[in-house]
Amino acid sequence: MxxxxxxxxxxxxxxxxxxxxxxxxxxxxxxxxxxxxxxxxxxxxxxxxxxxxxxxxxxxxxxxxxxxxxxxxxxxxxxxxxxxxxxxxYNIEIEETERTDEQKEEANERESMYLVSEFAKEHFAEMLWNTELGKAIGLSYFKERGFTDETIKKFSLGYCLDQWDGFTKAALDKGYQLEYLEKTGLTIVKEDTANPGDPRKFDRFKGRVMFPIHSMSGRVLGFGGRILNNDKKAAKYLNSPESEIYHKSKVLYGIYYAKQAINKEDNCYLVEGYTDVIQFYQRGIQNVVSSSGTALTPEQIRLINRLTKNITVLFDGDAAGLRASIRGIDLILEQGMNVKVCSFPEGEDPDSFAKNNELEDITIYLQENSKDFIQFKAHLLAEEAANDPIKRADTVRDIVNSIAKIPDAIKREIYIQECAQIMNISEAVLFGTLAQIGKKEIADVSKKLQQEHKAFEVVKNEVAAEKVDVQYELERKIIEMLLLYGKEQEEFEDLVLKENEEGDLILEPESLEAKVYEKIYLDLQDDEIELTNDQFRKIYYKLIEQLNEKEDFSVNTFLSELDQEMVSEVSSILMEEEKYVLHKWESKDIYPKDKKHGVAQLVSETILTLRCYLIKKRMERLQKNTQNVEEDHKETLEEIMNYIQLNKLLNKKLNRVLS
Known part of the structure; x- marks a missing residue:
């Protein structure tokens, strides 16, 4: 705890x-x-x-x-x-008590898998640094790659001993369950026909150097392992299998270490392998991630898109590999990102280039050789198809297909104009091809919408219009006022119900100075009003208690003491009006009035509106009681008339006309 x-x-x-x-x-x-x-x-x-x-x-x-x-x-x-x-x-020392066995057992499945993965990372690092085989095989490999001790420790690189079940035994001895070792893929479990009930257990990564794969927050999700012997039957690189915590298509290797640099530099370098990332990072270029040898996915692109709109894809000097790789970049364009590409000299890859050059030289090379993707692709394909009319036609379609993926219409037009010059073809032809692609996409979408519309026609008459829950909105507004203005001292105009000389009921205003939370609490108490929404009621009483007891009340401290469901509700209330900032009204010469300028009026009107609503509900209930003609309803009718009169007075105060 x-x-x-x-x-x-x-x-x-x-x-x-x-x-x-x-x-x-x-x-x-x-x-x-x-x-x-x-x-x-x-x-x-x-x-x-x-x-x-x-x-x-x-x-x-x-x-x-x-x-x-x-x-x-x-x-x-x-x-x-x-x-x-x-x-x-934030470098805060954690004070906590040791977890009991019962608390450990209560950890859910995901948590157990994270714990197993964290242990594996530490175990593989221990084997690398503190065993003779680890140092002789694993550590020497990393040193040969040019990695420093600091870098190896930074990326938590490790080694899995070349034993059938060395890691598995160590994990089981530490109390980790076989179920989670298997679910994370760290251990392979096979039934032993000779000994039913006693399955055989193997380390998935035996004899491999280990690259832990982290989430954006630094949690270990899985591993990549590279084999060091010459076993032709074994894969050179082996990744953890898909699991509850590891989804290969949603992870980028190095994102945990690169996220701040990507944000700061407003650009992300994308490479292919683990060592490419590590070598670049060690050299001083930290805004670099890897797709871990897989084809780029929309989920991986969205990870980068949250941090920057700019991505530079780095390719090996191998021309065949380059052509194969550029096919996946259309996905990046679809996300509205700005894509550049940079290829290294023949025979070089990001790892070797970073290892053999100084930071200044690498930086200059990347600046001078990073080209806009559409222009790069046009030049590359134009050279390949120079003397072949059929290939040229296919090339034109290929490039225009990429341009069609770009959401921004202005960018699309500029690229069409540039590609027309590169390909030596008229803009009209390229615009025509673009239009054809657009029409096809529209037709496909239209067909899909028609199918959905038919399904909707069947049920649309059954869907009732959503009604506004007046009481819910008013109770929500009360919570909002307490959160925003609870401690503020305001001058209120209180309304006291009196009879005038003619015997008519009137509302006589009286001035009252009070804190907002006091005014709301007293008004609701006087009218014996209880909030009907369970969540609002719990938040209301917690707020009143803290506003009354704490001189230095703050929303942040208040939130820290709530359960997460209440935190979500409170944040939704507080941030509701912030969404209008997204519309940029000021740029359209529309200036919404700041509520803070009329807090007293806002409080009074909200309470009055709630009173009117509850009076109306009360009258509806009383009117239902008068439907039985056999009973005497004189007292009930008098009560209804009194409520009608009070309702008129309250609505008059709110400047509302009742029919």
């Missing part, structure tokens, strides 16, 4: 914008920051971060919360893991 003092210190120290900035590229937007949602695939920012309130809201997915909620949602951390991550980031 982590001590409360540690948790309090973490909340006081952690800066939400800094933590989220490690995962999402944030841009200033007034007093807030905005960025692309890390939870959905979008091209227009709908993710807002408030440094003042220390909360975030993702309007595309509806998620929101504080700094811990973000890590739990994005990285699938448990609450203690999120606290530990923040403590490590």
């Amino acid at each position: 982590i001590s409360k003092s540690t948790i309090d210190q973490v909340y006081e120290t952690a800066r939400l914008e800094e933590v989220i900035g490690d995962f999402v590229q944030l841009k200033k937007s007034g007093s807030n920051f905005k960025g692309l949602s890390p939870f959905t695939d979008e091209r227009t920012p709908s993710f807002m971060v408030s440094p003042v309130k220390q909360i975030w809201k993702d309007f595309s997915s509806g998620k929101g919360g504080n700094v811990v909620a973000f890590l739990m949602e994005h990285e699938h951390f448990t609450y203690p893991e999120a606290i530990k991550y923040l403590a490590k980031k």
